[in-house]
Amino acid sequence: MKITILGGGGFLGRKLAQRLAAEGGLDGRPIAELTLFDLAEPAPLEAPFPVRRLAGDVASAADVAKAVPEGTSVVFHLAAVVSAAAEADFDLGMRVNLHGTLAVIEACRKLSTPPRVLFTSSVASFGGGQSALLPDEARQVPGNSYGAQKAAAELLLADASRRGMLDLVSIRLPTVIVRPGRPNKAASSFVSAILREPLLGLETPLPVGEDFRVWVCSPRRAVDWFLHAAVMDTAPLGIDRGVNPPGLAVSVGEMLAALTPAERALVRSEPDAVIAGIVGGWPAEFAATRAKKLGFAPQEGVPAILAAFREDDLAATRADRGM
Structure with missing residues (x-):
């Protein structure tokens, strides 16, 4: 079995690769080769199988074709420009999030056997805001460019799946916490920061109120979902290949309550209208x-x-931050 992780240098891509290396196979089948692809060459990975590490542009059909060679069984399409960055730079978001997906479709349709494709979409592809508890049949009405690009990519991948070019599962990821390392340009970056930074003994701003509710999942659970989607029976999905996974609805105040009083004191209120405007439209619960019926x-x-x-x-984050 050959597997490719597009976005293999990102934090979820690395965790997925490490899990595959630890298990040595997928669904009882040994892995013959793993390809890690990202804008910069991903870090080395110790694994009981060959690992290719490629640098390239996900919007380049030629680069993606090299990352998805003949015989590839599973493609994890995790490559993306995150929410606030896509909102700030429309052209970059379109290039990576939409045209990158077109390059993935082009690579997959050239394979002799259509691969399973796991695509990481986002709750940002929905609207509804704080009062929402969205059912599975809710329409995707994004209020930001990132969400629009993810929704469009879902539709294009689903059509390619319908046509037999690939076998798709789109997972609309909740906000993933706690992200290791440093804050990034995602509008939801603060959701990890208000937990991670206090654990490091650092102050951090809170751009929304403590009553703000968010739909979250852990990196461990996200990887669990990826691996399940890679091997599940997709026949029950029909042509609707989008899955809202069972995350956790929680308020900022409830998250802060899990910290010690000293840690919680490091989170300071600092309203940010731009961030609040982006995340405030995202649904608070699904x-x-x-997804539960699908396992x-x-x-x-x-x-x-x-x-x-x-x-x-935590230890690796401390080391990364020079602490």
Whole structure:
């Protein structure tokens, strides 16, 4: 089995690759080769199988074709420009999030056997805001360029799947917390920062109120969902290949309550109208009924999320930050 991770240098791509390396196979099948592809060459990975590390442009059909060679069984399409960056730079967001997806379709349709494609879409492809509890059949009405690009990519991939060019599962990821490393340009970056920075002993701004609710998942659970989607029976999906996975609806105040008083004191209120304007339109909760029936595991509570971060990423984050 050959597997490709587009966005293999990103934090979820690295975690997915490490999990595959630890397990040595997927669904009982050994991995013959793993390709990690990103804008910069991904870091080396110790694995019991060959690992190719490629640098390239996901919007380049030629570059993506090199990353998805003949015999590829599974493509994890994680490559993206994040929300606030896509909103600030429309051309960059379109190039990576939309035209990059077209390059993935082009690469997959050239393979003799259509591969399973796991695409990471986003809750940002929906509207509804703080009062929403969206059912599975809710329409995608994004209020930002990132969400629009993700929704458009979903539709194009689903049509390619319908035509037999690939076998798609689109997972509309919740906000993933706690992200290791440093803050990034995602509008939702603060959701990780208000937990991660206090654990590092650092102050951090809070751009929304403590009553702000958000739909979240942990990196561990996200990788679980990716691996399940890579091997699940897709026949029950029909032509609707989008899945709202069972994340966790939680308020900022509830997240802060999981910190010690000293840690919580490091989070300072600093309203940001731009950030609030982007994330305020995202739904606060999904029913996720379909995903549960399809075998996607639900997200555990905030204490479990924090425990996983301490175990998996706190030490590495300290080292990365020179602490």
